[in-house]
Amino acid sequence: MKRTTAVFLTVLLFAGACDSGSGGGSGSSGSVPGVTDSEVVVGTHMPLTGPAAAGYSKIAPATKAYFDFVNANGGINGRKITYKVKDDGYNPATTQQVVRELVLQDKVFAILNGLGTPTHTGVLDFLKTNKVPDLFVASGSRNWNQVDKYPGTFGFNPDYTVEGKILGTYVKQNLAGKKTCFLGQDDDFGKDSLAGVEKTLGPVADKQTYVTSNPNVGPQIGAFKAAGCEVVVLATIPGFTALSLGTAAKIGYKPQFVVSNVGADPATVSKALGQAAPLLEGVVSANYLPLTTDDSSPWIQLYKKVNAQYNNNAEFDNNVVYGMSVAYLFVQSLQNAGKDLTRDGIVAAVEKNGFQGPGLVPLRFSDKDHAGYGGTQLTKIQSGKAVFFGTAFTTDDADAPVQPYTAQAVTPPQNGIPAA
């Protein structure tokens, strides 16, 4: 019977060890999880390590830095924002675990800016079942815009089809008659982007896909060269943008690259390219937030100040701007939801929209639309820096035309914190 006892003890020890941590929740005393009179706790899952960590691991610290800045100035409605960041390594199974930990154990009020299409897709049902607001997902998949199925989920990025339509329009108007081909990630990112490109440009001459588990795009780029593609549209994450550019250079192939904003941050891609960073010169991309190099932008001035004070003066790239812009939008949402903060209340506040922030185009949020930004502006890399050209454009993921958007950009409030 001793062995039986041992097995019992093992299991009980495990249970005991586990139980000792179970009390470590948010300390919420009210009926709304993660919310007390003095604190609101939100959480996220991010790839802080692993293959997708390059660049993306800088987003959460930037978001947290802006929250620290807000907290240092009194918080929102008397509440300090606590931001719990869990590393999922871009592994969907780990995402499942860490999101459950955030919701069931840490009792977060909401999940904010969970990153990745394959990773976040797996937790949609769990968040819905537990009625957890799922705000501003860090991906442009159209999955986040299913109002009937997932009423608490909202996107942030322009969806990949919207961006694809705008990139396709650029090619059609400025590179007319050139043979255009497409390389996309073998998931919603690539598929939705290709759908957008072909909506405005028509069928591309050749289309290829890659999987993140195989860091070799030689066959795909070789096929483009053999097919005589003069323009290559890339729906790639930063590492694969660098791989594509580097591989093309190696085989002496020089098409015009047009790259999704997801994989075009010059700082991140340059780092991956190393000494071959000049290959980025002339690459056309898109963005919907202020550029890091635009020191005249009051948003960049604000973010640089916060970055210096609360983010250990981290290298200032698009990921930092992205992370702080997400934080700014969440603070606006908290303000709009009012002092009596509830989960339903913040969902209603986001659907009400009317947000004024750093985006170059409006957010699409309404009770019928949970997509994020509704457009983007094009950039070109010149002397190693991305530079905007032309106007911004808006459209939708259906058949709406691609239209110029010329409204005046807003400036941040004097103290850098949005008011109600």
Add this chain to the structure above:
Amino acid sequence: MTDLKEKQVTTSAVTTPKRRISPFVYVIAGALVILALTYTLPPFRNYQLATVGAYFTVTAGLTVLTGLNGQLSLGHGALMATGAYTFALTQNKWLHTPVSFVAAILVTTLAGVVIGLAAARLRGPYLAGLTLAVAVVVPSVTSTFDEVFNSDMGLSVALDPPPGVIPMERWQAWLCWTGALVTALLLATLVRGRFGRDLRAVRDDETAARLAGVNVARTQVLAFVVSAACAGLSGALFAVLAQSVSPGAFPLTLSLFLVMAIVIGGLGRLAGALLGAILLVALPALAQSAAESSGSQHLEGNLALVIFGVVLVVVMLAAPGGIASIRFDFWRKR
């Protein structure tokens, strides 16, 4: 007279065969403990408990293969993926969970037959290479037939809701531990019988086993098949836990972690497999806590690998037979 009595007692203690406790007793006791835990633990701990059960299902099979039969597999993560995808596809098509579990086990068993037939002809690094190839092939299959497997995105699993008002995490723990305990019962029964003796004989000396009448090839293939079936069930349980299946959930590192877990726990013992399964859940959680308290969250994913490595080295130095052997040796000395 007293001497004689003492002598009789001593002789009797030596010659009386030790009564072996039936695996049923362990399983029933285990089921009661698990049932009690699912009602006392908070939801997230129930989820972790369920995860331990799902891991135990695969580590138990792997420890039989590697510990008792001496075949090293670096591809059990891929076999789990096979079970998980089969479960997802059948569940999404027919919405019948028991059928999906059976389908997951059958398809993975079939894969186990194929790999086992090849593995029976290979040794050492060649066998490791073969199983490693299996781990690499699975992501390629999902991207080649992306209309079926949805490539890197993977598949969502349309899981039936738990019956009545049972919370999802408790329901998941019940399902996972039902699978784990049934696996434990079957494996314990199997390895106590002739099959277990054949496994050990082949592991210790193939030539001697063959001379003693053991069909070496058949035993090796059977060991792989049994182990693969366990991996398939484990994969299906993970599909239940995650409600989604993707190649990223079953990377090569998972296969390596499984091997490390059974070595640290105690190779060839079901108790070692249980300890290994607990470590697979507890060590990453410990790493996360350590990383959070150190303020360097970038360490989290890497720290789990480091901790596993350190624990492996320490355990191998202190107790080459794994953690379970400490308990075993301690009792034996008494």
